[in-house]
Amino acid sequence: MAVRRRTSIPNQTAAQPNPEPGGDPQPPNAAPPADEFSLAPPKLGLILSVLALFLIPFFYLLFVHYQIESDLRYYISIGVALSLVGFWVTVWLIPVAARYLLRRNMFGYDINKRGTPRGEVKVPETLGIVTAIVFLVVAIVLQLFTLTADSDWLVEYNAALACICFMTLLGFVDDVLDVPWRVKLVLPFFASLPLMMAYAGHTSIIIPKPLVPYVGLSVLDLGLIYKLYMIMLVIFCTNSINIHAGLNGLEVGQTVVISFAVLIHNLMQIGASSDIDYKQAHAFSIYMMLPLLTTSLGLLAFNWYPSSVFVGDTYTYFAGMSLAVVGILGHFSETLLLFFLPQVLNFLYSCPQLFGFVHCPRHRLPRFDPQTGLLTGTKDMNLVNLFLRLFGRCTEKSLCIRLLIFQALSCLMCFGLRYILAGWYK
């Protein structure tokens, strides 16, 4: 949700190229003046700590805890290396892109800082486009290393690429043109069509053991309904990240936590299994999630509180689609939904307002008090305000950290749940 108020009338004092016919002092293709605008330095210390916090358990699981084939270890390590290159490219490109985006009046004002000097600053929007493009290039190059031309997974990989790319395109068009929200809702449907085409897996679900006597079957083939489920999953993942937003760093932060959890889950499944296809499915997910994690961290370096850039619907749609795609093609969509628990709860809690039973304002954001610098919860029915009402007022940064901790605890709980239920459930 683009909660930053977008303005169509730009700041009149910003230097603009002269529109007079003859003298166009700034040729359209020249770079915008560099001295007018500079982004705050990226919060690299914080981001690199988060990266280390992830890489250590990841490498431990990859090399020490599990006996994984050496070529798989090799490919995953290449994945990490290329994704780290992607991280640095993202960090390098964002300031460049921000200048171009600002020049084209793609910016917003930070509503949660209104009344303070920072609330008057023009914050460049839609920097998710940088993350997405770097992600696509890294994912493509990574596949050059990990797949041969006749691999079975080339179909899935290209379908995933097409979907994520189409979603990014539609998200960017949305950010630029500001399409009505009804159109926004159905965009993910179109972007997921290549996936429907390519999905050649089983469309059957395993009935939980306790329910088998009631259903009469242990495996139920859903066929076309499963494809419908896939489309719903895509629409859900993209839009749920979009509505669980509005605080500096929340959109990217939740994606980082979820993709981290997915990566650990993938490694655990590879380590615990001996089925080649099953392992390949999770390896495929790793090859997509690693670039997502690192390019998102590159974006977070600028988007973490206080945000120097905003991510736009481009980012939330792109991230949601990537996660949905790996969940579907890796055949672990139920686990994915468990990781999405906060988003599910937020969506359910938001339903009355989303469907109009309760009045729904344009932005369901908390109220900011410039004097104290604290956010106060409103009556809006989303987790952001709920946390403020339950745990009291706090700064925007603390609130975001609390919500991300909730996301992390959710994922941990889901790991625990899965472990407990595995024997009982399947």
Next chain:
Amino acid sequence: MVARRRQSIPDQTVRSSELTPSNYEAPPTEKEEFSLAAPKLGLMLSILALFLVPFIYFLFVRYPTEIDLRLSILVCIAISLCGFVATVLLVPVAARYLLRRNLFGRDINKKGTPRGAAKVPEALGIVTGIVFLVVAILVQLAVSFLQYNLTADSDWLVEYNAALACICFMILLGFVDDVLDVPWSVKLVLPFFSALPLVMAYAGHTSIIIPKPLVPYVGLSVLDLGLIYKVYMIMLVIFCTNSINIHAGINGLEVGQTVVISSAILIFNLMQIGASTDLDYKQAHVFSIYIMLPLLTTSLGLLAFNWYPSSVFVGDTYTYFAGMAIAVVGILGHFSETLLLFFLPQVLNFLYSCPQLFGIVPCPRHRLPRFDPQTGLLIGTSDMNFVNLFLRLFGQCTEKTLCIRLVIFQVFSCLLCFQLRSILAGWYK
């Protein structure tokens, strides 16, 4: 080439969302301020008929093709026609949104007349691109569901998805270029990145057949290029996208040339299907048809508004998208040499433009002709491109006449290439 001067200072009357937050999501109500001229549907439908008649003749009468194949191509035509209608419906809607976000230009070739002061919405190629993608996906879904494919789905699914990924990535980069106005050096290399999925997925032969007359000199009749062939593929993509981009600047020229080239490719595909018995070879050309038909119809939908006098401009989004789609079918359909023959005007224009492009001769921002508001005619400058060359060779004329002349030149080129291929086939291969 974006020949239209882009504005950075927006119209002061654009409503700001700050003032009316509750109206934030209401569509722009400046309906009274802005409305697009009616699409030139009569002209477009005539062109469509002009193409469909020989196409359907070839498909049903001239060549004995399998019934499955005929039905699948009919399905493709049907869905592509829906794409035509969708494009015609969506262009005015998108134009309003694009104008609201200050994505517009002014028509330099009408400077001095009232039309030269009008704000013309830019980057409408985004509509064509998105409708194309949806149509292409629906065609594949339909054909696969009806099981009309000649070979197993999985053989072509890789190529098809790689093509989709490439074209989609190119549309994305093209639209980012139109919105952000990236420097031209970045513009040049964008197609390289978009082509990567293709290079990865290309599982065909990387060998070329040496022309018979040269065999004694080369010593081989078939030469395996391997990696160099992949480099050739990337060069082809970069060439196709950028060459359409520089053979531009006149109302309707970019879309017009694409319509001609894609029609030629479609006829060529049918001829190859009819003349061959190799299933894989036929599937390659069917695949090309599945991509070129949507390109043709969605481009015609755009041309309905872009033909002289242009109500909308197409943007780099369109030229990159079209160039990529055509390069992709040439590569995956294994007929890239024939494709280059169809691109003859673009090749000549590129070669002729080289001195200016490489800075040996001074190169102005726009290498456009000079417009005389009094007579309404264009006069050729000394710029080294076909637009100006035609004016210098054949004298001053209106913009519409010039565009028609250039499009006719494109048609004759393609006809010549059909002839050439027929003559050389025995001698060359």
